[in-house]
Each structure stands twice: as structure tokens, then as C-alpha cells.
Amino acid sequence: MGDDLRAYRERHDLEGAPEAPGVVPEPADRPIFVVQQHAASSMHYDLRLEADGVLKSWAVPKGPSTDPSEKRLAVRVEDHSLGYADFEGVIGEGEYGGGSVIVWDIGPYRNLTTDDDGAEVDVATAVDAGHVKVWLAGDKLRGGWALTHAKVGGDEANWLLVKVADETADARCDPTSTETTSVLSGRTVAEVTEDPGR
Ligand code: MN
Numbered sequence: 001m002g003d004d005l006r007a008y009r010e011r012h013d014l015e016g017a018p019e020a021p022g023v024v025p026e027p028a029d030r031p032i033f034v035v036q037q038h039a040a041s042s043m044h045y046d047l048r049l050e051a052d053g054v055l056k057s058w059a060v061p062k063g064p065s066t067d068p069s070e071k072r073l074a075v076r077v078e079d080h081s082l083g084y085a086d087f088e089g090v091i092g093e094g095e096y097g098g099g100s101v102i103v104w105d106i107g108p109y110r111n112l113t114t115d116d117d118g119a120e121v122d123v124a125t126a127v128d129a130g131h132v133k134v135w136l137a138g139d140k141l142r143g144g145w146a147l148t149h150a151k152v153g154g155d156e157a158n159w160l161l162v163k164v165a166d167e168t169a170d171a172r173c174d175p176t177s178t179e180t181t182s183v184l185s186g187r188t189v190a191e192v193t194e195d196p197g198r
Pocket of ligand 1: 038040044045046059097
């Protein structure tokens with residue numbers, strides 16, 4: 001994990017997040033989420049949640065919405081290593097996912113997934129079961145989001161990412177169109193493409 005990311009985790013908190021049932025973890029134990037904007041063959045946003053020592057990952061073509069009525073397709077992709085969370089740069093053409101990547105948002109998250117009895121379900125188990133609800137505490141994204149394995153169009157990889165209708169929901173705002181820069185470097189994907197070495 002890079003120093004940028006470490007500093008980021010320390011600056012962020014989960015103020016305003018609803019209390020999760022069970023034991024609230026110590027700050028150092030808070031898992032992180034990241035959203036990487038990725039200009040591959042088509043532009044998308046990779047949402048990753050730290051769980052079980054890896055980053056559970058989904059590619060979201062339209063990116064996350066703050067409007068609970070917007071159901072965003074989220075295609076499950078392979079787990080990534082934790083060290084990838086603060087990756088920014090250019091993946092070479094011809095390699096898997098070739099194109100530029102920026103860290104669009106990053107921060108801690110809290111697991112809000114519960115079973116029918118209200119007991120907390122750990123994130124890795126929740127992902128395996130096909131439904132996970134989290135509170136994201138980033139710069140751009142703040143509040144609850146749910147990921148559901150809806151198998152849209154009959155495709156096993158297809159999940160849906162939907163904003164939870166909590167006090168942070170806002171149908172008027174559209175963060176992926178208004179927010180275009182990295183929270184770590186201030187650069188856009190286009191700037192990374194033009195000057196990968198910086
Ligand atoms: Mn990607």
C-alpha cells in the first residue's frame with residue numbers, strides 16, 4: 001500500500017455512517033473501497049471493496065449514481081490485489097484492460113449487510129451470496145450503496161449497483177459527469193494518457 005493511500009485512509013472517517021450491528025472495528029481495521037476510472041476499450045469505473053485480503057471488483061460502465069432510482073450495471077470482474085487500490089497510470093495496449101487509470105475516489109467503508117435476523121454478514125460471504133450493502137466514506141461518494149447479483153440479461157457476471165435511499169441520496173447530482181479528476185493526483189484520465197510518466 002502506497003503512502004498516498006495510507007495518508008488518505010487516515011484523513012477520512014466514517015462520520016455520519018449508521019452503526020453497523022455487532023462490533024464496530026477499530027479505525028486501523030477499516031476496510032477501504034476504491035473507484036478507479038478506467039479508459040479502456042470503453043470508459044468505465046471499477047468499484048473495488050476490500051474483503052478477505054483482496055479487492056472484490058466490479059466494472060460499472062456508467063459509474064455510481066447518487067439517485068436511488070438509477071440501477072447501474074456492475075459487471076463482476078476478477079479480484080485484484082490490495083496493492084492495486086492506489087494504482088494510477090497506463091496499462092499497455094495489448095495487455096488486459098489496456099488504457100489509462102485514475103483513482104477517482106477512495107476511502108474507508110462500513111459493511112451494512114445483514115441477514116433476515118439483523119445480524120451482520122461479512123462482506124466476502126455477502127458477495128458470495130449475491131447481495132452486499134456498504135456505506136462509502138470517500139471524497140465524492142458518501143452514503144449507502146447496494147450491489148445485487150441480478151444476473152441482468154441472464155449473464156452470471158451482471159450485478160446491479162444502486163444507491164440506498166438514505167439521507168445522502170440526491171437525484172439531482174451526477175458525480176461521474178461533474179467529477180473528472182483523481183482524488184490522489186488531481187489529474188484526469190486524459191492527462192494521464194498524455195503524460196503517463198509524471
Ligand atoms: Mn477496468
